[in-house]
Amino acid sequence: MSTQENKTHLILTGDRPTGPLHLGHYVGSLSNRVKFQHQYKQFIMLADAQALTDNMDDPGKVHRNVVEVALDYLAVGIDPKLSTIFIQSQIPELTELTFYYLNLVTVARLERNPTIKEEIRLRNFERDIPAGFLTYPVSQAADISAFKATLVPVGEDQIPMIEQTNEIVRRFNRLANQEILVECQALVPEIGRLPGIDGKAKMSKSLGNVINLGATESEIRAAVKKTYTDPLHLRIEDPGHLEGNVAFTYLDAFDQDKESLAEMKAHYVRGGLGDGTVKKRLEECLQELIRPIRERRAALAQDRGYIIQILKEGTEKAREVAARTTSEVKTALGLKHF
Amino acid sequence: MSTQENKTHLILTGDRPTGPLHLGHYVGSLSNRVKFQHQYKQFIMLADAQALTDNMDDPGKVHRNVVEVALDYLAVGIDPKLSTIFIQSQIPELTELTFYYLNLVTVARLERNPTIKEEIRLRNFERDIPAGFLTYPVSQAADISAFKATLVPVGEDQIPMIEQTNEIVRRFNRLANQEILVECQALVPEIGRLPGIDGKAKMSKSLGNVINLGATESEIRAAVKKTYTDPLHLRIEDPGHLEGNVAFTYLDAFDQDKESLAEMKAHYVRGGLGDGTVKKRLEECLQELIRPIRERRAALAQDRGYIIQILKEGTEKAREVAARTTSEVKTALGLKHF
Structure with a gap:
């Protein structure tokens, strides 16, 4: 713990648990996390709540993959003593922050977000975008700011999400007239995206061109x-x-x-x-x-109880941090009454 | 309590605490609540979280008025033994439900909501609608369904909000393949809206044509x-x-x-x-x-501690109910892991 406390930067990273992780994840993020956990405080989020924004028709898939992805994490060498692995949906404070931040961003601003625009195109949503999908950059801002993360590993294409987060952070701090929330920086990996085995630009489960871990x-x-x-x-x-x-x-x-x-x-x-x-x-x-x-x-998969225990402990630790920030935010918004 | 349990209908009602209540509130809702509390289970929400959707620039006003409105409630004869008075922001489960319901409604559907359209017009929001304002019918659906309310007192103009809630309820139940959430009915008061003292159609603090309680x-x-x-x-x-x-x-x-x-x-x-x-x-x-x-x-205002105590007890009771529903919803969405 003492080494944890000496680390100045805090990383928030994670995955939507929608399937097993593959070599693309290994190159693009997992191998970095194994390094980063020695240099930085690192929180790794199993984003099951966010995964539902476009998997509402198959919540069972998201549920099953929480443990599967956690297994991948531990198998590649993410050390739960050095990294805090937690489950997003078990921290209600993240939805509270999302709720209040929704007042700090306009619909027009969300619609201009290039990442969202592109993802709407990819998913053929057009006019039928679920509201949860349009607003998910706000949910990301909640996740990042709840942990006062200073570094967020993202691909080049996700930089607008970081900008959106910092806009919300600045707007909130101005409103609160205090530096409660913390701006973050994108940490774009040196090695870019790994192509699929078929030569397509991206290794992706849905394209069937992956090699799983x-x-x-x-x-x-x-x-x-x-x-x-x-x-x-x-x-x-x-x-x-x-x-x-x-x-x-x-x-x-x-x-x-x-x-x-x-x-x-x-x-x-x-x-x-x-x-x-x-x-x-x-x-x-x-x-x-x-x-x-x-x-x-x-070997790890033999002992599901151990995995659950790690997730439980990580989630408790993460929740304490998120609850502290949420309490500061709610106090500033006059939402403390007892 | 035994009489409470025998009541078949459950009412959810409440106010945005943005100012003292006036005769318009008395005629349109408060006097009914004093009657309803004998006939129905009644939950009365101080909607401070919702009030922020268009008062983010003055959260202090919302904060102060929580106790002021509670005083109005008790002064007109709402009995905390018969009605559960609670503070919205103290029940994080309501933001959790909002978060997940956002996946069940499209942006286009929210934009078509006539109540929202009209309120956007009144507030001159146009393209700069805060996302929290566009999505507040989803938050209302969360509030109503968290308590499995069957009756919701609303004005004629708020009926589209009830329809939106029932759409979400049906969509969720279909998805969960279980009747977890409950549809509600609008309860439109017989006596319509009280005009302002100046003859304008509505008695409203912002129009300065009110007589406060x-x-x-x-x-x-x-x-x-x-x-x-x-x-x-x-x-x-x-x-x-x-x-x-x-x-x-x-x-x-x-x-x-x-x-x-x-x-x-x-x-x-x-x-x-x-x-x-x-x-x-x-x-x-x-x-x-x-x-x-x-x-x-x-007389009541002399003992602020008593008011806070009532709000605390009401909020605890309301939270138990909301937490039970949220637990059912999260279980159905595969969001229970431990």
Whole structure:
């Protein structure tokens, strides 16, 4: 605990528990969290309440995946002694803050949010946007500010959400005439998004182009076999292209032996190296990366009670922090009567 | 308690605590509540959280008026043993329900709500509607359904809010595949809205045409003097008009001696009865009505601790009910993990 207290920055991060986590999550966020937990105070939120904004038709899916995602966290090395893992829906204070912050942002402002605009387009919502979806940046502002987070890891495309949060923070502080809430900064990861095995820009469960962190040996083998390479590289002796070649993008991310990888790339480009050889190396790397994760995951999954206990303790700790902020906010809004 | 339990209908009603209550409230709702508390279970909400949706610039006003409005309630005869008086903001479960219900209603549906449309017009919000204002019918649905209220006293113009609530109730129950929430009925009072002393359709603090329930003798006298009558009734011997004549509207509402009133009306219409005489009678009626209210109010105001105690007990009782419903809702949404 004493080391926790010495850390100046506080990170809020998390996932919507809508399915098992995959290599895209590993590269984009999980591996960073494993590092960050030593440098910063870190709160990791299982955003089940937020997940319902577009999964109201299947709440069972969200429910089941809370424990599944927690297993993924622990399996990759997130340490509950260093990171506070908690369940969003178990902290009613987050909905209280959302409720009051809704008065600090106009409908027009929410409709202008580029992230929301894009997500509305992706989901074909058009005029039938659920109100909970339009207002979810306000809910994010509640989550971030409840913990007085100073750093929020997000992709480039999520920066408008951070701006929206800081607008609400500033508006509230001005209203309260006190610096109660804290502005945050986006922490954009150096390594960008991992493409799907099919070459699509994003690895995503709904696109069916993922390799899960709990994948079996044969699932990994099958996925590597399907991994997109260079469609113009028909014969071994032909020169191959690296650009858009997912096998090499993955090797860049996961092959620790950078020297051999550089040689392999040169060989591939000048011709004479078959996709089979490249994929063999990729499979080695992925089997090596995922095996210990899968094994830890399987071992942890034996003791569901332990996972629940970790979530319970993390949620209690997180709730204390959120309750303190909410109490300050409500006091400033004249909502304390006894 | 046993009588409470035998009552089949449950009423949810309340006020936004933004100022002292006046005769308009008395006629339109308070006097009914004094009756209803014997017939129905009755929960009366001091809607401080909702009041902030358009008073975010002056939360102190809302805070102060919570106790003031509670004083008005007790002074008119609302009995905390028969009615549960509670403070909205002290029941976080109401914001939780609001949060989840936001997923059950589209932005387009909220924008079509005629009550909201009209209130947006009145407040000159136009494109700059605070999100909390657009979504407040969802918050109302949360309040009503949290208590499984079956009757909600509202004016004619608020009926769309009840429809919105029932839409959410039906949608949720369909989703949960269980009858967890309960539909409610609007209870439109027989006696309509009391006009302002200036003849405007509505008695309203912001229009400055009210007589408060705590008005002093001289305030009542002054208000009666200013009360709008028949502008064409210049000389005593002229025939007078009753239509739009606020003095007579008030006499209709407050003069218990219906026979004398009928005679007075006939006399006024055929000519020979001066406004002074009419107003003298009106003042008698109002002084008689308000004196005991004012006196009880002043006595109660001496013991703020007692008022706070009543609000605390009412809020605890209300919270138990709301928490039970919220627990059912969250269970159905897969949001119970421990």
